[in-house]
Amino acid sequence: MSRKKGHRNSKSKGKAAARIRLANNVSADDKDKRTSGQIAVNESHETAADRHDRADDKRDDSRPIHQDDSIQSVSAQDTPTQSSPEPDASIEELTIEPRKPRKLPRWTFHSIIAVLVVALVAAGVGVWGYSHWRHIAVSVNGTEQQVRADTTLGKLAKDNRDFGAKPGRLISVSGKVLKSTGGEPVVYRVNGKKIASVDATKHKTSKENSKEATGVPANLNSVKLPENARISVKSGKDVVEKHDIQRTVVPFNVIINGHGVIQKLRQAGKDGSSEVWTGKISGERVNKGVVTQPQDVIVDTFSPKPASCKVVALTFDDGPSQYSGPILDILKEKGAKATFFDIGTGSAEYPQMEQRMVAEGHQVASHSNTHPDMKKLNAEQLRTDISQGLANIKTASGVTTKMLRAPYGNFGVDQWRYTSDLIDSNVIWTVDTQDWKKLGAPEISDAALSKAYNGAVILMHDGGGDRSQDIAALPGIIDGLRGQGYEFVTIDQLIAMNGK
Numbered sequence: 001m002s003r004k005k006g007h008r009n010s011k012s013k014g015k016a017a018a019r020i021r022l023a024n025n026v027s028a029d030d031k032d033k034r035t036s037g038q039i040a041v042n043e044s045h046e047t048a049a050d051r052h053d054r055a056d057d058k059r060d061d062s063r064p065i066h067q068d069d070s071i072q073s074v075s076a077q078d079t080p081t082q083s084s085p086e087p088d089a090s091i092e093e094l095t096i097e098p099r100k101p102r103k104l105p106r107w108t109f110h111s112i113i114a115v116l117v118v119a120l121v122a123a124g125v126g127v128w129g130y131s132h133w134r135h136i137a138v139s140v141n142g143t144e145q146q147v148r149a150d151t152t153l154g155k156l157a158k159d160n161r162d163f164g165a166k167p168g169r170l171i172s173v174s175g176k177v178l179k180s181t182g183g184e185p186v187v188y189r190v191n192g193k194k195i196a197s198v199d200a201t202k203h204k205t206s207k208e209n210s211k212e213a214t215g216v217p218a219n220l221n222s223v224k225l226p227e228n229a230r231i232s233v234k235s236g237k238d239v240v241e242k243h244d245i246q247r248t249v250v251p252f253n254v255i256i257n258g259h260g261v262i263q264k265l266r267q268a269g270k271d272g273s274s275e276v277w278t279g280k281i282s283g284e285r286v287n288k289g290v291v292t293q294p295q296d297v298i299v300d301t302f303s304p305k306p307a308s309c310k311v312v313a314l315t316f317d318d319g320p321s322q323y324s325g326p327i328l329d330i331l332k333e334k335g336a337k338a339t340f341f342d343i344g345t346g347s348a349e350y351p352q353m354e355q356r357m358v359a360e361g362h363q364v365a366s367h368s369n370t371h372p373d374m375k376k377l378n379a380e381q382l383r384t385d386i387s388q389g390l391a392n393i394k395t396a397s398g399v400t401t402k403m404l405r406a407p408y409g410n411f412g413v414d415q416w417r418y419t420s421d422l423i424d425s426n427v428i429w430t431v432d433t434q435d436w437k438k439l440g441a442p443e444i445s446d447a448a449l450s451k452a453y454n455g456a457v458i459l460m461h462d463g464g465g466d467r468s469q470d471i472a473a474l475p476g477i478i479d480g481l482r483g484q485g486y487e488f489v490t491i492d493q494l495i496a497m498n499g500k
């Protein structure tokens with residue numbers, strides 16, 4: 001009986017312990033299900049109690065270890081000895097026994113989780129290992145080498161001490177080294193693309209200083225190297241200290257070659273310069289001499305000589321005017337082409353004439369804007385007159401020309417010096433009809449017919465006064481020269497025929 005009671009006691013203690021554990025195990029789920037699952041819980045309770053009783057009975061047969069035993073041992077720990085109060089029977093009735101084991105055993109579930117975790121870790125280690133231990137081929141300045149796949153450009157550069165490349169130095173105006181760094185940084189390229197690196201000279205006070213101390217600009221560490229990357233590493237360029245520059249103009253010269261009716265510009269003039277540098281750090285003063293060579297004006301002078309034909313160029317100056325129309329009519333009737341050297345103010349006054357000259361196949365060029373003696377103008381006045389004369393032709397006819405016939409033929413070295421960027425040629429004449437003397441149409445005609453030669457440039461006028469004698473003389477001049485075998489060409493055509 002005493003054994004039975006003792007057993008009873010331990011049984012009660014076991015149940016109490018189970019109650020505590022199970023009370024703790026009642027999850028929110030269970031609570032939620034309580035209403036709908038009440039009957040099931042009760043059934044479970046009954047079944048469990050029955051099973052428990054059966055287990056009790058079997059215990060008499062000295063069945064070794066059982067779930068209750070383990071509960072008992074937990075109970076022993078929780079409730080030390082006799083001081084533990086006897087559990088109430090009513091509580092015993094309400095005790096919820098452990099639920100049935102789930103269909104899927106817990107150890108299986110845990111095993112799956114464990115396997116998954118191990119697999120994930122293994123995969124991670126594998127990926128890291130693959131990128132870390134795998135080697136790829138790259139070439140640096142043309143030399144191939146193997147590097148770990150996760151090597152950055154920064155690490156490669158650091159490990160190889162920038163492959164011997166050095167940052168540029170800061171040098172004085174005389175070429176002395178002021179600082180071994182301070183020039184341009186080492187230049188890195190990956191597959192031709194320049195990797196912007198930190199400029200050591202511009203970050204003196206920045207937090208990058210510590211990284212620069214390693215010699216590897218910080219941003220290189222973020223550059224990953226693709227397989228077969230072509231890497232180039234070049235030393236940075238030296239940089240000259242900041243300095244003041246004192247410039248002196250070195251003027252160009254004017255070179256006029258040869259003799260003839262056509263002056264054609266081969267090269268426009270451009271001033272050069274010499275410099276004296278004063279270093280802001282070193283204080284050195286260095287004469288750098290001529291740093292920009294001047295470019296001379298070069299003019300080639302010649303008289304075109306057509307080789308395979310017999311031509312003359314009729315030229316009319318000082319128009320357009322009211323006399324230009326009748327002259328254009330005669331040229332049209334005779335089928336002859338001429339060149340008109342127009343005054344800019346006349347072009348502005350007779351734009352229709354300017355347009356007609358162009359429309360009927362004649363050449364128009366400039367005879368200045370106001371017909372000054374150009375040798376009496378200063379540089380600014382000359383440039384203004386020539387510019388306006390060319391602009392007026394452009395406005396009147398749309399023609400852009402840089403050909404000039406200087407009034408009175410006065411155009412020398414200084415005039416070329418001042419205007420070689422405005423004009424490209426200056427055209428004189430070889431046969432003067434002296435129409436300006438107004439000796440009469442026959443005299444004008446005789447002068448033209450008697451002095452003409454192959455390649456002659458004949459001077460007449462369609463403006464600047466009464467030109468009725470020119471109009472009267474022109475038909476006879478054209479017919480007479482044709483009778484001598486001449487054809488009429490423009491100045492551009494004549495120049496093109498030189499030697500041909």
Ligand SMILES: [Zn+2]
Nearest residue numbers: 317318407408
């Ligand atoms: Zn003139």
